[in-house]
Amino acid sequence: MPQILATTDADFETRFADLLSMKREDSPDVDAAVAQIIADVRERGDAAVIDLTAKFDKLDLAPERLAFSASEIDALCALVTAEERAALDLAAERIRAYHVRQMPQDAKWTDPEGATLGWRWTPVSAAGLYVPGGLASYPSSVLMNAIPAKVAGVPRLAICVPTPNGQANPLVLMAARIAGVDEVYRIGGAQAIAALAYGTQTIAPVDKITGPGNAFVAAAKRRVFGKVGIDMIAGPSEILVIADADNDPDWIALDLLSQAEHDESAQSILITTDAAFGTAVQEAINKRLQTLDRREIAGKSWQVNGAIITTRDLTEAAALSNRIAPEHLELCVADPEALAKDCIHAGAIFLGQWTPEAIGDYVGGPNHVLPTARSARFSSGLSVMDFLKRTTMARMTPAALAAIGPAAEALASAESLEAHGLSVSARLQRLNDSPKKTG
Amino acid sequence: MPQILATTDADFETRFADLLSMKREDSPDVDAAVAQIIADVRERGDAAVIDLTAKFDKLDLAPERLAFSASEIDALCALVTAEERAALDLAAERIRAYHVRQMPQDAKWTDPEGATLGWRWTPVSAAGLYVPGGLASYPSSVLMNAIPAKVAGVPRLAICVPTPNGQANPLVLMAARIAGVDEVYRIGGAQAIAALAYGTQTIAPVDKITGPGNAFVAAAKRRVFGKVGIDMIAGPSEILVIADADNDPDWIALDLLSQAEHDESAQSILITTDAAFGTAVQEAINKRLQTLDRREIAGKSWQVNGAIITTRDLTEAAALSNRIAPEHLELCVADPEALAKDCIHAGAIFLGQWTPEAIGDYVGGPNHVLPTARSARFSSGLSVMDFLKRTTMARMTPAALAAIGPAAEALASAESLEAHGLSVSARLQRLNDSPKKTG
Missing domain, CATH: 3.40.50.1980 (Nitrogenase molybdenum iron protein domain)
Structure with missing residues (x-):
């Protein structure tokens, strides 16, 4: 049996915190x-x-x-x-x-002081x-x-x-x-x-x-x-599905199982505003688990790591989702775009009941390499950026250096980095010696 | 004395490789x-x-x-x-x-199949x-x-x-x-x-x-x-200056010293196409080291980690720069923009002799937190991106799912992930059962 929680339970906060801090992976020390x-x-x-x-x-x-x-x-x-x-x-x-x-x-770009600034991306x-x-x-x-x-x-x-x-x-x-x-x-x-x-x-x-x-x-x-x-x-893969009662329980069951079948450490969580719908999904999962090829893996994942959480409303659901910060988030509700605005930590969001997560694994277009284990709070899925790096560029004119150099000298002095200041003042000195020079 | 190298030396490749692999930092095991x-x-x-x-x-x-x-x-x-x-x-x-x-x-955006795709950045x-x-x-x-x-x-x-x-x-x-x-x-x-x-x-x-x-x-x-x-x-800070003979040796000396004064593990390297200019910079450094407040730190850094490398031309200089992949790269040459095109691995580039690196430490605008220890080959300086994460978004219509879903089913089958395929086929089945439904 997966964990069955409701935000109205007296011990909800404790049990939800336990779910969040659950260690799903054996990490052998190799x-x-x-x-x-x-x-x-x-x-x-x-x-x-x-x-x-x-x-x-x-x-x-x-x-x-x-x-x-x-x-x-x-x-x-x-x-x-x-x-x-x-x-x-x-x-x-x-x-x-x-x-x-x-x-x-x-x-x-060139700023009003005459400094040309920018950056360049290279692979x-x-x-x-x-x-x-x-x-x-x-x-x-x-x-x-x-x-x-x-x-x-x-x-x-x-x-x-x-x-x-x-x-x-x-x-x-x-x-x-x-x-x-x-x-x-x-x-x-x-x-x-x-x-x-x-x-x-x-x-x-x-x-x-x-x-x-x-x-x-x-x-x-x-x-x-x-x-x-x-x-x-x-880490092991995860899905969170937020679904209202207006869904086919079997579709949601399959979405949860498509995560669970990856490996026993995978985690599938359903948040629903309707406890009866949660029960229907649980029944649909049990039925599918009778025939699924990978029923041993999926069944173990669902029983050990799975959860069905009933919330009072979608606002509560979004708040829980943000604490979970799921790798995959499916929003099977009437207005998924509106709910997505409140779900600020997620690797990938799948909007509406016609967007099973498996589409994202293969052919949707977005990357399926996504942050796991709550790291969607601070990191993103794989992208072209992972294969690029940015070089910042700056070019001063003598006038630009004259305009902003003194502030650099003041800060260098405050930080007791004399050569930093001298590298600016030696140049400014030249400008003072020969004010016509424009370098 | 810093290392003095020239690409025309018989043992250049060995000595340059040694310079590249030099371990500058004591890392106590804490x-x-x-x-x-x-x-x-x-x-x-x-x-x-x-x-x-x-x-x-x-x-x-x-x-x-x-x-x-x-x-x-x-x-x-x-x-x-x-x-x-x-x-x-x-x-x-x-x-x-x-x-x-x-x-x-x-x-x-919405693609021709009717899939709405995109991404969203959140802090x-x-x-x-x-x-x-x-x-x-x-x-x-x-x-x-x-x-x-x-x-x-x-x-x-x-x-x-x-x-x-x-x-x-x-x-x-x-x-x-x-x-x-x-x-x-x-x-x-x-x-x-x-x-x-x-x-x-x-x-x-x-x-x-x-x-x-x-x-x-x-x-x-x-x-x-x-x-x-x-x-x-x-890691410890680094600068590489590529300078032709048309520079004030004292300016370049101060730029090299402004890195060396950070700490003894810092590294300052000059690449020049003119050996005599290199000697002039060395002399200017020696002179500055007589009076600089932090002359002990800067002197030790320059003597132990510093280098002056003479190359045949700027093409050779750029090639060496790319092997060094410096944190800071100053291009004090007649056409710094042209040379910058060839310098593909660097944290920050400072163009022309009126752009001392110290400007970038304080008031230039670009970030001074930059990749060290050759990691500019694959990483970038600090930016707003470090405080943002990207959530990918996808929404299928029934028609979009009908168009691309079968390919997902084929790949799920090839990967033996049955529930993945079923989560698509259960939905497509509904479409076949009631072709008018548009979800």
């Missing part, structure tokens, strides 16, 4: 092992990666086989059905169209994308990570995807090809992250690493952060 | 101590903060004295001279004007700004951190600034007042970061923490990351 793997890859390069791949993936590689060859990729892509290919193409096209609109503009020179192998090897994640990088203009994009026992997922390779990925390596784990961050004889280092992974991958990303940029460390 | 401090603050709240402040800052506080009172702030601000106040006002006004232009736009609800005490207690840093937060619309902004032995810096309080800071606490170290992240009886928790600090502060920020957002972990 940090020491990961530190050793990274040191090994830094020391021995390809040889270390090959040894670790033999050990963890039961796969013997030579340096020239670390990367998939073009003909290997051709052969794997040939296994993708026409329907799958068309679906990937449609998803890629929609993701690209959405992310193109995110591209920020450069700026340059990172090389990015690496980690793709898990096995059960969570999702072609949709390849599109969601690779397309923003390519839209941002990253000239070199490398993927690492482990192939345990040599098993590769054709759709992952096809998605990489559609997204314009430049290099695909059949390696995984902390050794792949180390190879991307520090480079080996075969793999050139990158500047930014994104993509989901297991505890080893997450620990390795934390460790190489600073040497390279990383995206967020993703 | 992680265990910091973990204990954070645990203590989480456990005992105010009492722990008060004990730790007595221990580290030799200052006895009661809970009601953790925050500066309005009258205390009044009294401290009264100590600021009119000239200092005017300089802070001018700096604040220019920083505000620059950062207002950074505010990103929301977006909303974090509360931010905390750390300000070091003592030597590095800079009012300019208060402006540079607090103004972007307030421009972003952060409703609650708290500052923590330690006051060892009760000594407060009046300019820091004045800068906080000018920037519109809401709360100022006289606490520091890891205990301040823990209080901001987890809250105490007196201090409400925040969602984002920014600002520089010592090894304890940096380690605490790393540890609370995830619970709250943090800005970068800043």
